[in-house]
Amino acid sequence: MPSIDLGNSRGGERDFIQSIERGFAVLHAFDEKDPTPTLAEVATKTGLSRPAVRRILLTLQRLGYVTALGTRWSLTPRVLSIGQHYSSSHALVDAALPKLVEIADHTNESASLGVLDGPDVVYAARIPVRRIMSINVSVGTRVPAYATSMGRALLAWAPRETVDTVIAQTRFDRLTSSTLGGAEELHTALAEVRNLGYALVSAELEEGLISLSAPIFDTNATVVGVLACSTSTGRHTIESFRDHAAKCVVSCAEQLSSDLGYRPQRD
Known part of the structure; x- marks a missing residue:
């Protein structure tokens, strides 16, 4: 079982x-x-x-x-009521929705809120665009953390024990030819995410899919979710999508973190 x-x-x-x-x-x-x-x-x-x-x-x-x-x-x-109760009882979802709309309007791409659940990321909210995308996701969809920008943005600032637990539960399947291959590569990728302040992943979960995610922090400086934006290689290169979406996604995540009471330490 x-x-x-x-x-x-x-x-x-x-x-x-x-x-x-x-x-x-x-x-x-x-x-x-x-x-x-x-x-x-x-x-x-x-x-x-x-x-x-x-x-x-x-x-x-x-x-x-x-x-x-x-x-x-x-x-x-009736099973949808379980997820509905989750959404209605979690301030994060309500607070994130205006930011998701802002991201979708600014980029003309789909915007999502993701939260970590074991080795997976669960879509907690989503604003889709009216465009056919090869990946079909909705609220409640689960994707592996290791192969997604959402997962890496969630893990990059997570406690070491959380990262270790996720790695222990992850099979690191090669979902595409670009998917990273193991724990060592994941640690390297997480260090890069911390350096950039956001995660950008291309064609690791699915061929042709590019996604960019930024972390959301609460008043205790704990990562409680991520804001993400996704597109296709038919619309953007990695570089053009970074230029197109990074500033908006990071800014919205920072504003949402501030709304949740997060105050970053200044050097």
Whole structure:
């Protein structure tokens, strides 16, 4: 069964409720590749027995989160309420939206807010542009931190133990011919990000995709998210996109950090 990383929130084993872990494992079995799995397919994905999966699915059905489609199962729109509650209860999302609009208007490119969750970055908010892009992302989409500008901007100023944990959980798959290949290369890339003040990544997550991200700090000088802007190699070179977007993205991230109470130390 796939493990769900609970980070520091997981207490002792006595406080760990395995049935909840199994319930979330079943929910995670519904994805883009298989949005309507059978009971047997869910059991295979999660490593749980078919009777256990059946009980969990029936419970989720009774709660309104899944529905039966013959022998197959599907999520219901009610699962969106979980993400909605997250957005409504986190000031970061509300505070970031005007900055995302500003970035999208200035660059005429898609703008996103990303947060770190284990070895992945999760899109917490997004302002798309009306243009066909090869990468299909929406709020809740997860991408690997190591191969994205958002992930590198989040990790560049993160505590060393956070970076070490992400590296330990990362497989460093070669997603494209340009994807960096391991922990040493990632550390080098993070040092460059700190030097620049932002992360710029081209064709590492997907061929033809360029993205630029800047960190958001809270009042404790902790990185709580990133603002990002993305384009395609058909519209920009790396250099032209840097000239086009970097100043705006960094400025918006700095303004948002200030709104959250961050005051940078001056030399």
